[in-house]
Amino acid sequence: MDKLKKEFGKIYDKYIEKIFRFVFLKVDSKEIAEDLTSETFLRTWKIFQNGNSKIKNISAFLYKTAQNLIVDYYREKSKKQIVSPEVFPFIADPRQNLEKKAILNSEIERIKKALSQLNEDYQNAIIWYYLDELPIQEVANLLERTVPATRVLISRAIKALREKLEKV
Amino acid sequence: MTTEREVIEKIKVLKQIKPEKNWVFLTKEKILGKELTFFPFLKPVFAGSLFILILFAISFTFLSESSFYLIKKIIKGEKAVFVSEEKESKLELELANKKLEELSKIAKTQNVEKLAPAISQTKESVAKATQNLVKSKKVNKEIVKKVLELENKKKEVEKILGTKITNGEVESPIKFVAQYLIEDLENRSLSEEQRKTLEKAKEYFENGDFTKVIELLLLINNN
Numbered sequence: 001m002d003k004l005k006k007e008f009g010k011i012y013d014k015y016i017e018k019i020f021r022f023v024f025l026k027v028d029s030k031e032i033a034e035d036l037t038s039e040t041f042l043r044t045w046k047i048f049q050n051g052n053s054k055i056k057n058i059s060a061f062l063y064k065t066a067q068n069l070i071v072d073y074y075r076e077k078s079k080k081q082i083v084s085p086e087v088f089p090f091i092a093d094p095r096q097n098l099e100k101k102a103i104l105n106s107e108i109e110r111i112k113k114a115l116s117q118l119n120e121d122y123q124n125a126i127i128w129y130y131l132d133e134l135p136i137q138e139v140a141n142l143l144e145r146t147v148p149a150t151r152v153l154i155s156r157a158i159k160a161l162r163e164k165l166e167k168v
Numbered sequence: 169m170t171t172e173r174e175v176i177e178k179i180k181v182l183k184q185i186k187p188e189k190n191w192v193f194l195t196k197e198k199i200l201g202k203e204l205t206f207f208p209f210l211k212p213v214f215a216g217s218l219f220i221l222i223l224f225a226i227s228f229t230f231l232s233e234s235s236f237y238l239i240k241k242i243i244k245g246e247k248a249v250f251v252s253e254e255k256e257s258k259l260e261l262e263l264a265n266k267k268l269e270e271l272s273k274i275a276k277t278q279n280v281e282k283l284a285p286a287i288s289q290t291k292e293s294v295a296k297a298t299q300n301l302v303k304s305k306k307v308n309k310e311i312v313k314k315v316l317e318l319e320n321k322k323k324e325v326e327k328i329l330g331t332k333i334t335n336g337e338v339e340s341p342i343k344f345v346a347q348y349l350i351e352d353l354e355n356r357s358l359s360e361e362q363r364k365t366l367e368k369a370k371e372y373f374e375n376g377d378f379t380k381v382i383e384l385l386l387l388i389n390n391n
Contacts, residue, residue, distance in 0.1 A: 005200050012196050020187040034187065038195045045199050108185065111178055130179045162175045 004049050011048075011058055012041060018132050019066050025112055025127060026070050036073060040066040059134070060142055067124075114164035122157035129154050193280040194331055257304050260297035261314035261341070267293040268321040268333070275328040291333055294322070298341045307348045312382060315341045319379060346373055346381040353385060362388045 019040055024033035043065055048055060055061045115123055121143060128139045140150040170178075267290040274282045297318070301311070319342045322333050350373060353366050365388050372380040 009196065009200055012199070016192055016196075017186055021182065021185045024185055025182065034191055034195075037187070038198070041195070042199050107178070107181055111182060126179060130176055131182055158172050158175055161179075162170055162172060165170060165175060165178070 008045055008048050011044075015059065015062050016041070019062050021131070022063060022127055023066050023070060025115060026123070027073065032073065036066065036069045039069055043069075057138075057141070059138065063128070063142060110168055111165070114161055114168050117164050117168075118157065118160050121153060122160055125150070125154045125157045126161060189280050190275065190283065190329055193283060194329070197284060257297070257300045257306065257311055258314060260293070260300045261311065261318060264290070264293040264297040265314065265318050265321060268318065268325055271333075272321065272325050272328065275325060287329070287331075287333070290325075294318070294333060294341075298344065301341055302344055305348070307345055307352075312345055312349075312386070315345045316379065316382060318342075340378070342378040342382070346378040346385075349382065349385040353388060358388070 020033055020037045023036045027033050040062060044062055128134045128142060136147055136150060140147045143150055271286045271290045274286045326333055350370060365384055369381045369384040
């Protein structure tokens with residue numbers, strides 16, 4: 001059990017920021033993002049400790065679990081995906097001064113808002129390829145598409161985001 | 169007109185979104201449990217000794233501004249054997265207050281390595297102070313003051329950490345003191361106005377606002 005805990009501890013450390021960011025970009029608040037991220041890791045851990053052979057690709061498994069939880073969250077709450085007006089008190093680097101932080105927060109809010117107006121595949125393609133820098137093959141696997149089709153999708157997603165950014 | 173390259177650069181800004189360090193640490197602890205066995209090859213007796221040594225080293229090096237913190241704690245514990253239960257309650261409350269102050273400092277600096285042992289020691293200290301108080305069943309003005317101080321500090325730390333400091337199984341010291349004061353006043357002859365204040369305090373008690381109960385009842389006591 002200790003070996004499994006140690007192994008999963010490393011997985012947790014490696015993916016916690018990515019999964020939190022992935023969830024946060026799709027929900028209304030930091031608190032909801034924390035709850036869903038925590039549940040993602042808890043569910044994965046339960047399966048992992050009962051024999052991790054069921055999990056072939058841990059990264060894909062975590063993203064899929066998080067995605068399912070987000071879907072469940074909106075289904076249960078019948079909530080529309082809206083962008084929270086809240087500021088981002090948890091943005092790293094405390095050395096930044098308040099003015100810089102405010103500018104950065106406002107820019108993040110703007111991009112988040114534009115991103116949330118795209119369809120789910122476009123959002124995921126952008127997050128996985130450009131933000132989490134996953135290899136194209138892994139993005140293709142997650143999107144359940146071929147690599148060429150994924151490249152086309154990413155290109156279209158960027159164009160769509162550019163258009164949204166000009167409007168927000 | 170923004171180019172696609174500029175859009176990609178903008179997306180990278182989102183990398184600044186990061187969860188709070190405290191939350192990351194506490195969530196990991198919740199999922200995987202408190203401690204991992206660092207030396208699984210050691211037999212329990214050796215592991216136990218090693219654990220005590222590590223605990224001593226952590227307390228000695230990190231937990232307090234004073235290097236002699238643990239020694240002071242042991243001395244305090246021994247002293248408490250020879251003092252009255254009332255004084256023991258006061259001592260334990262003072263110790264819990266100090267632990268909360270230290271935990272507050274650690275939480276503000278977001279030092280995750282020091283956080284887990286600090287939370288654990290503070291929980292233990294608050295629980296011990298509460299148990300002593302309940303056991304002694306003696307409440308005086310000084311103890312009320314210490315309990316109110318403890319409650320304020322506890323709320324402050326819980327706000328920073330986003331987690332409860334008290335163990336759910338242990339009664340909170342503020343609840344105990346509020347109940348004690350109500351029961352004490354019920355057995356005394358009170359004026360009409362004082363009786364009304366007591367009834368109001370009981371309502372606050374039912375609603376779980378124990379600080380307000382104590383504030384009201386101290387007014388009766390002072391008048």
